[in-house]
Amino acid sequence: MTVKDAIGVMRAPDHLVFGVGQRKAVADYVAALGRSALLVTDERMAADPEFGKMRSAILAQGVAIDVFAGVEPELPVACVKEAAKAGKAVDVVVGIGGGSCLDAAKCTALLAQHGGSPSDYYGEYKVPGPIHPVIAVPTTAGTGSEVTPVAVVDDPERALKVGISSPYLIPAVAICDPELTLSCPPGLTAASGADALTHAIEAFTALRRPADDRLSVDHVFVGKNTFSDMHALEAIRLIGGHLVRAVENGSDLEARTQVMLGSTLAGLAFGAAGTAAAHAIQYPVGALTHTAHGLGVATLLPYVMNWNQPACGDTYVAVGRALGVSGSCTPDAAIAAVADLFDRIGIPKTLAELGVSADSQAEVVRLSLSVERLIKNNPRPLDEKGMVELVGDALQGRRTRHAIEERAE
Template structure:
C-alpha cells in the first residue's frame, strides 16, 4: 500500500461543471466570469465532427483548429502568438489531451511572454497564465483535471513534460455527449488510458488519501463502462460512466502520479507516433506483472472496485492483458512497426524519466525496461 508522508498537497481544478449537454452553457459561463474575448483551441477532427460550431458560434470566438496529435512544442508558440494578437481574455480548449495540453501551455506563454521550451520541466510557470476552460471530447486523458502537459520535441523525437499546478483549469467542463460520436479505436485507447491512470495513481508511492479514494471511484465507473462502450458505442450510460471515470482518474494522478507504464510510453510514442492510449493499454499488464510482488493488496482492492471480483496479483495483470486484446488495442499495436534496435535507447530514455519512475512501487532498471519492451512488442 502506498504510504504518503504526513504532509501532502491536493490539487484540483478551480471549478468543475459536469452533465450531459452542459457544454451548451459555455457562453453563459464566460459571461458570468466577465470573459468577453474568448479564444478556442481545437483540432480538425473536432471541427469535422461538428462539435466546434455549437461552441464557437454563440461566443463569436476566434479559433485555432490546427493542433496535431502528439503536438510538437512549436505549435504551442504559434497558439500563444495568436492569443496575444487576438487580445484574448480566456483560452477555451475543446478536444482531447493534445488540444488541452497545448492550450494549457499556450496560456502560460501568452501571459508571461515566454516560449514553450522555457516551461519544460517541473514548477517553471512562475504564476498562472491566461484563464482556461478545458472541455474534453474524449474520455481518457483527464487533462482537464491535471497540471501536466505532454508535448513532442521534434529535435529529438522525445516527449517532454510541462508540470506545474499553475496550469490547473479555471473551469473544467465534462460533457459526456461530446464523446458520443467517437470512433471505436479512439474510445478504446482513451478509455484504457484512463484505467491506467486510476491504477497507477492508486499504487504510486506518492499517492495521497484523496488520490486513492478518487482512484477507487474512477475504477468503479470505468470497470462498469469501458468494455460495454467498446461493444455498444451508442450506450449513453456507458459514455457517461467513462466521461466521469476518466475525469476522476485525471484527478487521481494529479494528486498522486503516473508511474512506469507512462515512462515507457513516452519514448515509444515519441519515436513511432503510436497513440498514447494504445501503448499504455498494451503495456499495463506486463508492468503490473513486474509490480506484482509489492502490490498484491492494492491489486486486490482495485480488482474489487473494478468489478472483477477476488483476483490475485498475477490474475489482475492477466485481466489487463485480456481487456487490451478484447477492445482492439493489441490489434492497433500490431499495425505499427517498431525497430528492435531502438529498444535499448528507449529503455535508457524511459528509465531516465524520474518523475514517473521514482513513484513506481517497484524499481525498474534498464534491463527490466528492455525485457518489458521486448515482451509486449513481440507478443502484441
C-alpha cells in the same frame, strides 16, 4: 494505513462541471472570466455543429471570439507557437477537443501570460505564476487533461515528448459533457479509455512517499495518497465496467457517461499522484512507432503490473475487485482482468505488435530510464536490469512466466 500515512493532496479546477448537456453552460463561464476569448481546437471539431453552437452562445454573451483550429494530434510544438500568437490579446483561452487541444490551450494561456517559448517551461515548477484562465471542454474520455497540472508537447528538438508540469496549468473551469464523446470512433474510444484506466491504475499503485510537510510543495506529483486513491479506485470501477460497452456501441450514452466520469476522476488521481513505468516507457515507444499515446501505455500496462507485482500484492487485489473479479481475487487475477479488458477492445498484445523492433530494445530501455520523474514514482524500484527484463517481456509477450520467476527470486 497509519495516521501519519493518511496524507492527501487534491488539485482541481475552480469549477468542475460534469454531465450530459453541460456544454451549454460554457458561454456563461467564458463571460464570467472575460470579454474576449480564443477558442483552441482542431479542424475536425471546428467543423462540428456542436462547436458552432458553443461559439454562437459565447458571442451572444457579448464576448469577442478568435478561433485557432490548427491543433494536430499528439501536439507538435509548432501548433502551440502558432496558437500563442493568437492568444496574446485575449482574456480567456477555451480548449475544445481531445487531450491535444486541451494541452494546446494550456500552453497558449501560459505563453500569453508569461511570453517566451514552450521550451522555457519544460519540466516541473518552471511556470512563474498564474496563467490566463483556461476553460477545458474535453471531447475524448480521455486524457484527464481538463483537470491536470500538465501539458505534453512533441518537440522535434527533443528525442521524446516533453511535459510542462505546474499547478498553474490546471484549467480554471472544466466542463465534461459525455455527449461530446458520442462521435468518437471505436479505435479512439478504446485508446483514450485505456489511457484513462492506465492513469487510474498507475496512480493507485504509485509509490507512497514518506509523509513529510514539504511533500505537496516540493513535488507536482506527490505519489499515492488518500485523495488520489479515492478517485483512482472509483475510476477503475467505472471504466472497467463500461469501456467495452462504449467501444462496442458508441451511441450507448450511459456507457459514455460512466467512462467519461471515470476518465476525469482518473485525471484528478494522477494529476496529484503521478503515473509511473507504463507512461515512462511510452515516451520512447511513442517516438519510435508514432502510435497514439493511449495504445502504447495500455499495451505496456499488464507487463508493468506483472513486473511490479512483488511490491503491489494487496493493492492489486483492490484493483481486481474494482474491476469486478469475483471470488477470492489474487494479484494475478487482477492483472489478467486488465489484460483481458484490453484484449476485448483491441489493444495490441505486445510492443512488437505495436511496431517496436527487437533491435530498438536497448534504446527503449535507455530512454525510458531517462524519464526520471516517472521512474521514481514506480512502486518497485526500476534499475537498468529491471528495465531490460520489463521491456523484453513487453516485446515478446511474456506475462505469466516472468511473474513466477520474479516471485521465486
